[in-house]
Amino acid sequence: MQYDYLVISTSLNPESNSRIMAKVVFDELAKKDNAKFIDLKDYPLPICDGDSCYADKNVQELAGLIGNARCVLMAAPVYNFYLSAAAKNLIELTGRAWTDKLVGFLCAAGGRSSYMSVMNVANSLMLDFRCLIIPRFVYADGSSFQAEQITDGDLQRRIVELADTARRLIEVAAPVAVS
Numbered sequence: 001m002q003y004d005y006l007v008i009s010t011s012l013n014p015e016s017n018s019r020i021m022a023k024v025v026f027d028e029l030a031k032k033d034n035a036k037f038i039d040l041k042d043y044p045l046p047i048c049d050g051d052s053c054y055a056d057k058n059v060q061e062l063a064g065l066i067g068n069a070r071c072v073l074m075a076a077p078v079y080n081f082y083l084s085a086a087a088k089n090l091i092e093l094t095g096r097a098w099t100d101k102l103v104g105f106l107c108a109a110g111g112r113s114s115y116m117s118v119m120n121v122a123n124s125l126m127l128d129f130r131c132l133i134i135p136r137f138v139y140a141d142g143s144s145f146q147a148e149q150i151t152d153g154d155l156q157r158r159i160v161e162l163a164d165t166a167r168r169l170i171e172v173a174a175p176v177a178v179s
């Protein structure tokens with residue numbers, strides 16, 4: 001199955017803020033478009049060893065889902081001024097599946113200062129896999145959430161803006177997925 005938009009929630013925390021953002025952007029895209037949501041919590045993965053990990057069933061399934069999407073929106077926690085190890089591990093495990101994708105990010109952080117944490121991953125996707133990175137990252141700290149809801153209207157607006165930008169760019173940037 002091919003998807004125009006694949007939204008991946010990569011936090012393994014059951015009370016994740018980035019998952020809340022992932023669901024909001026998915027609901028927005030799914031109103032008009034062919035979109036799929038997946039949660040990394042549902043796909044236990046090995047740590048990438050560059051060898052036998054690629055034979056893992058979940059790795060292969062995720063690589064297939066990413067490979068068959070035109071745009072991937074990754075929601076991720078900021079850990080140690082970087083995206084979380086789980087998010088990075090997903091990219092290591094699925095590598096070439098990312099080739100030529102339009103890619104966007106929604107990052108949840110504890111504070112306001114880690115907004116550049118996505119850049120290493122963005123650079124690596126550009127350099128290794130020629131991804132086009134949507135130059136509009138959604139970044140939010142804990143003050144925008146309460147009781148598993150977004151309480152900050154501006155964050156809600158920025159998530160919709162990311163979806164709209166993805167819709168605009170996908171037609172010019174992302175080749176139609178090949179099955």
Ligand SMILES: Cc1cc2nc3c(=O)[nH]c(=O)nc-3n(C[C@H](O)[C@H](O)[C@H](O)COP(=O)(O)O)c2cc1C
Nearest residue numbers: 011016017018077078079080081108109110111114
């Ligand atoms: C191991 C660890 C490292 C973290 N490092 C940072 C950091 O560098 N900068 C920051 O702003 N928040 C940091 N945080 C806070 C998380 O970004 C915050 O809890 C965020 O909500 C995590 O995303 P999630 O809710 O989607 O899991 C860290 C949290 C953990 C557990």
